[in-house]
Amino acid sequence: MQFKEPLFFDIHKENKDANVQELSQGLLCPQATLSPKYFYDEMGSVLFDAITLLPEYYPTRTELQIFTQQAHDIHAQFPKQATWVDLGSGNCEKAVNLFSHSMPSTYIAVDISVDYLSNHLKDLQAKYPEVDVVGVGMDFSNSLQFPEKLQQQLTQEPLLALYLGSSLGNFNPTEALYFLERVAVLCKKGQPGSGLIIGIDLVKDTGSLERAYADDLGVTAAFNLNVLRRANQLLGSDFDVRDWQHIALFNVQESRIEMHLQAKRNLTVQWHGQQRFFKQGETIHTENSYKWSIDNFTAQLHKSGFTSVQHWTDQKSQYALFWAS
Incomplete structure (x- = not known):
């Protein structure tokens, strides 16, 4: 028996220049940021599927x-x-x-x-x-x-x-x-x-929210750190994931979980003639997850x-x- 094939339309054409501009601008902001859309390469998608199986999530x-x-x-x-x-x-x-x-x-x-x-x-x-x-x-x-x-x-x-x-x-x-x-x-x-x-x-409650985004196995941490690998691929930056750690916190005033990557030491990240110095403890804000009533x-x-x-x-x-x- 021959099965019909699904139709597929790929209209998400990677705009390399736009990606470079967005990533670069985010990293140069006073509070450095990386858009959560960059989580979802194939590795990131697999890691997110694993997150959904975690008892904390x-x-x-x-x-x-x-x-x-x-x-x-x-x-x-x-x-x-x-x-x-x-x-x-x-x-x-x-x-x-x-x-x-x-x-x-x-x-x-x-x-x-x-x-x-x-x-x-x-x-x-x-x-x-x-x-x-x-x-x-x-x-x-x-x-x-x-x-x-x-x-x-x-x-x-x-x-x-x-x-x-x-x-x-x-x-x-x-x-x-x-x-x-x-x-x-x-x-x-x-x-x-x-x-x-x-x-x-x-x-x-804050405890339930923060546990859901900081599991004991470290799967969410891997998911978050993977965005640095993605930035290296798209931006040509030199992030070393070993220099960063995942943190998640609930911002009560904004009613949102925030995910950050925190520098473990003083370091400089370079890309295409640009650079950013990060002090130990400084963060890159990678995701918000707003909670509603x-x-x-x-x-x-x-x-x-x-x-x-x-x-x-x-x-x-x-x-x-x-x-x-």
Whole structure:
């Protein structure tokens, strides 16, 4: 038996000059930064998958628990015979876990890690031949402009947008609003019944939050340090990962987890005629993960253009799934 092949559109063309400029500017800021989008080369994607299996990292399993315990109510909102657009799909597992209750007619997986995504789609298409599987490699944090060949598909059926795993937390509230506004526009392209299902990590005690981002095995540390290897590849810098250590802290005032890489000694990093001296203890800020309250995020969804909002939480109210249409 010959299986059909998934379609794949790679519109995430690495702009080397833009990467160099962004990385260089970030490292030269008074508080040095590296964008979290640079986490997700193939190595980073594999490490993140490992993070989701850690006992300290509750979001992935809690999200699945809510889907399982509230399956009837949640899936009742999903449109039938719909096109699913899975934003930040990774290995597609989070969406595929839902196939036993709701099966899309077309599944469009979108991720910035092009090679990692394409490697998973062939097996997915073989496992679900009744579903048209499509991959789109793109940086959707900047644009939700899909290839021309997909435009008709996005309008001819109801559209279900998925943004799972609490990834919205990487955006600050202003960026999150802008992103959600674009998702609302995307959903409005679909036929009646279209909507968004999104996972959101909720504010909770500092200890639980910090443990989730600083596990005992050091997997999150490896994930964070890998961004230095990525910077070396893209920028031509001379970071030595042995000179840095991972730290995670909850910024109560900003309601966000911050991940940093802290210099273990005084050192200078050089790249393309530029350099930055780091004192021992100085950090590079690599990621934020904002935590929301139910009321604040409900208001954010309404503000972004959705008119109907529902939510479900786990018993401890650690995490929430929102349906918006």
